[in-house]
Amino acid sequence: MKIKHLFFSILIAFAASVSSLQASGGTPAEQPQKDAYVEKSMNELASSFYNTTGLKAFISPKEGVKNGQGEEMTPFAQSWGRLIMFMIIFLLFYLAIAKGFEPLLLLPIAFGGLLANIPIANMTGDHGMLGIIYNMGIANEFFPLLIFMGVGAMTDFGPLLANPKTALLGGAAQFGIFGSLVGAAALSQYTGFVDFSLEQCSAISIIGGADGPTSIFIASKLAPELMGAIAVAAYSYMALVPVIQPPIMKALTTVEERRIVMNTTRKVQKLEKLIFPLLVLVMTLLVLPDAAPLIGAFTFGNFAKESGVVDRLSNEMQNSLINIVTIFLGLGVGSKLASDKFLVMETLGIMIIGLLAFAAGTAAGVLMAKLMNKFSKEPINPLIGAAGVSAVPMAARVVSKVGAEARPGNILLMHAMGPNVAGVIGSAVAAGVMLAIFK
Amino acid sequence: MDIVGESIKFMVLGMLVVFTFLYVLVVLMGVQAKIINKFFPEKKQPAAPVSGVTPDISEDESRRIAAIIAAISEFRKN
Numbered sequence: 427m428k429i430k431h432l433f434f435s436i437l438i439a440f441a442a443s444v445s446s447l448q449a450s451g452g453t454p455a456e457q458p459q460k461d462a463y464v465e466k467s468m469n470e471l472a473s474s475f476y477n478t479t480g481l482k483a484f485i486s487p488k489e490g491v492k493n494g495q496g497e498e499m500t501p502f503a504q505s506w507g508r509l510i511m512f513m514i515i516f517l518l519f520y521l522a523i524a525k526g527f528e529p530l531l532l533l534p535i536a537f538g539g540l541l542a543n544i545p546i547a548n549m550t551g552d553h554g555m556l557g558i559i560y561n562m563g564i565a566n567e568f569f570p571l572l573i574f575m576g577v578g579a580m581t582d583f584g585p586l587l588a589n590p591k592t593a594l595l596g597g598a599a600q601f602g603i604f605g606s607l608v609g610a611a612a613l614s615q616y617t618g619f620v621d622f623s624l625e626q627c628s629a630i631s632i633i634g635g636a637d638g639p640t641s642i643f644i645a646s647k648l649a650p651e652l653m654g655a656i657a658v659a660a661y662s663y664m665a666l667v668p669v670i671q672p673p674i675m676k677a678l679t680t681v682e683e684r685r686i687v688m689n690t691t692r693k694v695q696k697l698e699k700l701i702f703p704l705l706v707l708v709m710t711l712l713v714l715p716d717a718a719p720l721i722g723a724f725t726f727g728n729f730a731k732e733s734g735v736v737d738r739l740s741n742e743m744q745n746s747l748i749n750i751v752t753i754f755l756g757l758g759v760g761s762k763l764a765s766d767k768f769l770v771m772e773t774l775g776i777m778i779i780g781l782l783a784f785a786a787g788t789a790a791g792v793l794m795a796k797l798m799n800k801f802s803k804e805p806i807n808p809l810i811g812a813a814g815v816s817a818v819p820m821a822a823r824v825v826s827k828v829g830a831e832a833r834p835g836n837i838l839l840m841h842a843m844g845p846n847v848a849g850v851i852g853s854a855v856a857a858g859v860m861l862a863i864f865k
Numbered sequence: 866m867d868i869v870g871e872s873i874k875f876m877v878l879g880m881l882v883v884f885t886f887l888y889v890l891v892v893l894m895g896v897q898a899k900i901i902n903k904f905f906p907e908k909k910q911p912a913a914p915v916s917g918v919t920p921d922i923s924e925d926e927s928r929r930i931a932a933i934i935a936a937i938s939e940f941r942k943n
Contacts, residue, residue, distance in 0.1 A: 586894075587894055587898065590890075590891045590894035590895055590898075593887045593891050593894075594884070594887055594888065594891065596887060597880075597883045597884045597886075597887040597888075598884075600879070600880065600883045601880065603879070604875065604876035604879045604880055605876065608869065608872045608873055608876055610872070611868040611869045612869050614868070615867070615868055615869050616869075623868075624866075624868050624871060624872065627868065627872060695901055695902070695905075696907075697901050697905055698894075698897060698898060698901050701901075702894070702897075705890070705893055705894075705897065706890065709886065709889065709893075713882070713885075713886060714882070848887060851886075851887070851890070852883050852886075852887060855882060855883050855886045855887075856879055856882075856883050859875075859878065859879045859882050859883070860875075860879070863875060
């Protein structure tokens, strides 16, 4: 009898709370009232449909139309701006498909850009597909770290361990970052062309690290408003490494230097490779904890690979995981190619500084290698210095190609991989320094 | 604010840190290689048995193998 009583009282209390909830939630002022549908003639129906088409949005742009983020777009950005962006995107498609420049990244980025410029659909908004992807992993710097994990699992430190001093070349090439930092600062201080703050200059100059994930990581921490242009510059210049680097490499070296044959490297033990990632991580935690997310993810991937007991995990990082994240990263970065965000003076400035950064990094690496060749007992081909900008493994391949042009059969690939992987560590350290400065 | 002057300071600090980090790494890599090669030298791998037919197959067995191979090739022809 008592139980029945209790049951009824609970039921009544529940019903009362539900009805009160409904009463409080049902205020009409909170929800935008949708207009009731009124009868329309065929003409009205057709013209109201025309108003929702993209054609109308292109042909007659209006003031006050908002983009996905709820900011107003200028009429130019709505019409001509989008058309210009489509042309830029088709150029990216051409580079990716016909020229084969980093298609894995340029293609998703360019397609994301295409989607971002569709009028009315607002795909870059918080509830649009691209906006969701962006907020899921780029705004909070998560995707770059996952990519770094995969890159770590793919990297073989063997060539570096076999010839440790080539790591210094990976350090010299980071001059691309800091040299272009000064360049960016000078550009905004002495010319009225663009106005970058110190944080923005730093975020831009990281492009010189030739490392997409690091660039995105730093941009989202220091200058999220410039992320789109920075990522696009970083990835397009990485794709253009085979075009940008060779002229600089050839200008700074003589044919004799390019013909230098390097000694074969020693065989590296498994144990050395296993301990190396831990060594890097311990140094990071002692010197530069700010670089720990990047280097931590990287060394985790590498440690998993070298341990040899978790092949399932390391294969996952190297293949499926990095592929999935690449799709999301590409589309998310592409969302920043919306015309109103991309077609601004700052983008041009970023493109110029990024190119300068790549060139300076390559040059510094080559010059450092020349210097080391002078003082080293073993011959060092100065070309391998160019691989010190990260861009793994593209830069090393370019070095090998240029070397083979000067002396057919001279294979520098393995020698260039040393500075190449050291460059990844170097640019992560440089990024850590930037983060530490602005803390 | 003189951002150029400031950025030059960043450059000096940054390049110093990057070089020091990598230089220490180079030294540590050398030390590590020495220690590992001294205390944990890689065991000489015993010469792997030559792949192919192992020598100690009895006469009888090799005849059976020959018969199997012949049967398979006969089967593949059809």
